[in-house]
Amino acid sequence: MNIPNTSEFKNNPEENIIKGFDFKNPPSQSLVDQCVHCGFCLSTCPSYRIMGKEMDSPRGRIYLMNAINKGEANLDDTTAPHFDSCLGCLACVSTCPSGVQYDQLIAAVRPQVERNQPRNLWEKFLRSIIFNLFPYAQRLKIFLPLLWFYQVSGLQTLVKKIGFLKYFPRIASMESILPPINLKSLNKKYPDIIPSKGEKKYRVGVVLGCVQRLFFDSVNEATVRVLTANGCEVVIPKTQGCCAALPAHQGQENQAQSLARQMIDSFADTEVDYIIINAAGCGHTLKEYHHILADDPQYLSKAKDFVSKVKDIHEFLAQIEFTAQLSPITTDQVKVVYQDACHLLHGQKISLQPRQLLQKIPNLELKEPLDNALCCGSAGVYNLLQPEVANELGEQKVRNLLNTGAEIIASPNPGCSLQIMKHLQLQEKNIKVIHPIELLDYAIRGQMLQ
Numbered sequence: 001m002n003i004p005n006t007s008e009f010k011n012n013p014e015e016n017i018i019k020g021f022d023f024k025n026p027p028s029q030s031l032v033d034q035c036v037h038c039g040f041c042l043s044t045c046p047s048y049r050i051m052g053k054e055m056d057s058p059r060g061r062i063y064l065m066n067a068i069n070k071g072e073a074n075l076d077d078t079t080a081p082h083f084d085s086c087l088g089c090l091a092c093v094s095t096c097p098s099g100v101q102y103d104q105l106i107a108a109v110r111p112q113v114e115r116n117q118p119r120n121l122w123e124k125f126l127r128s129i130i131f132n133l134f135p136y137a138q139r140l141k142i143f144l145p146l147l148w149f150y151q152v153s154g155l156q157t158l159v160k161k162i163g164f165l166k167y168f169p170r171i172a173s174m175e176s177i178l179p180p181i182n183l184k185s186l187n188k189k190y191p192d193i194i195p196s197k198g199e200k201k202y203r204v205g206v207v208l209g210c211v212q213r214l215f216f217d218s219v220n221e222a223t224v225r226v227l228t229a230n231g232c233e234v235v236i237p238k239t240q241g242c243c244a245a246l247p248a249h250q251g252q253e254n255q256a257q258s259l260a261r262q263m264i265d266s267f268a269d270t271e272v273d274y275i276i277i278n279a280a281g282c283g284h285t286l287k288e289y290h291h292i293l294a295d296d297p298q299y300l301s302k303a304k305d306f307v308s309k310v311k312d313i314h315e316f317l318a319q320i321e322f323t324a325q326l327s328p329i330t331t332d333q334v335k336v337v338y339q340d341a342c343h344l345l346h347g348q349k350i351s352l353q354p355r356q357l358l359q360k361i362p363n364l365e366l367k368e369p370l371d372n373a374l375c376c377g378s379a380g381v382y383n384l385l386q387p388e389v390a391n392e393l394g395e396q397k398v399r400n401l402l403n404t405g406a407e408i409i410a411s412p413n414p415g416c417s418l419q420i421m422k423h424l425q426l427q428e429k430n431i432k433v434i435h436p437i438e439l440l441d442y443a444i445r446g447q448m449l450q
């Protein structure tokens with residue numbers, strides 16, 4: 001097998017089209033060797049559940065990594081699709097009795113696939129739209145009025161009626177998760193510092209996110225109110241950009257590193273005690289900056305310092321003294337089902353805290369769905385890149401959530417919310433999907449849920 005040595009490695013992908021992994025951080029053989037092939041992870045893996053093939057399971061992918069590392073298989077168009085089919089949900093990491101760090105393995109493989117496996121023109125075009133648009137709120141903003149017009153003018157209804165998008169399934173996938181556009185977020189500006197209500201106990205930074213900021217700004221507003229009501233002075237640096245989750249999950253290494261550096265720099269002089277995030281996927285990536293910037297000697301220690309301060313909003317509220325008073329949000333008892341987001345449950349091991357916080361709300365009855373640990377199919381942009389598998393998972397997830405008899409679905413991640421909203425609509429169910437922090441905010445403000 002023709003694998004260049006480290007000194008031969010060049011950054012131009014054209015010069016690195018090789019059969020195996022290149023030498024820039026291939027999956028660690030010692031991590032690969034920890035897999036004892038027991039197969040416990042198979043039943044919890046969503047891609048294996050839907051596709052039913054060993055090579056689309058964690059164990060199968062580890063076999064492939066091992067074979068490619070040893071020169072017994074190639075990284076080519078027969079093997080790369082099995083890495084692409086992984087949702088990165090990390091359910092296998094939670095399940096594995098041998099402690100195999102599949103998260104580190106797949107994180108090493110994704111950039112290898114991006115560098116060394118050519119994609120067809122359409123795939124390149126789609127990925128270029130996703131990576132040049134989605135992580136940049138300022139660029140996305142330009143399209144917001146157009147999308148708003150598309151929805152309010154009746155064009156969306158017409159396009160759906162004609163079924164025109166069935167000829168462009170990937171575009172149809174993007175369109176199908178479009179939430180109702182609210183132009184208010186176009187001009188939304190948060191002050192740099194928002195004082196605490198009452199005695200100040202903490203100074204915390206808040207990461208606004210990209211999708212969250214434009215499509216679910218009510219979650220950010222609620223986050224700020226809940227934090228200030230619990231003794232936090234909130235700092236929101238204007239220079240913050242995307243957390244880098246999207247490019248990091250898809251192996252866009254350079255873009256992920258550059259966005260991570262921007263985020264670190266934006267909080268550098270803020271002197272905050274904690275950096276709070278309300279989106280599960282973003283939170284997991286923020287906590288991975290020391291891995292993303294592992295090869296950057298200038299930023300590695302800054303990344304470690306940053307990571308030590310990152311807290312998911314539920315994690316933070318559960319650890320501090322929650323002082324705000326909570327009132328009922330409905331006149332009668334209301335059934336709420338909490339949907340575990342993979343990057344909170346498996347990625348950050350946070351599952352009890354959101355439930356405990358929700359249970360503080362008077363009149364709220366918490367329900368538990370079947371298969372709560374199974375991915376909803378959103379997985380960053382997986383539902384745009386692999387719509388067939390994502391649709392089956394979305395349909396199953398919504399069915400399980402509805403079977404609880406809940407009247408409200410509480411979801412801690414914007415991607416999951418969009419996926420669930422899409423499948424609720426497809427199943428013609430009109431159920432509210434809301435972030436747990438918004439429910440807490442209603443209860444703190446003593447407002448009835450509309």
Ligand code: SF4
Binds near residue numbers: 086
């Ligand atoms: S990350 Fe999720 S989809 Fe990927 S192998 Fe693990 S369980 Fe399967």
Ligand code: SF4
Binds near residue numbers: 039042058098
């Ligand atoms: S990853 Fe873990 S659970 Fe899965 S086959 Fe290997 S050792 Fe078993």
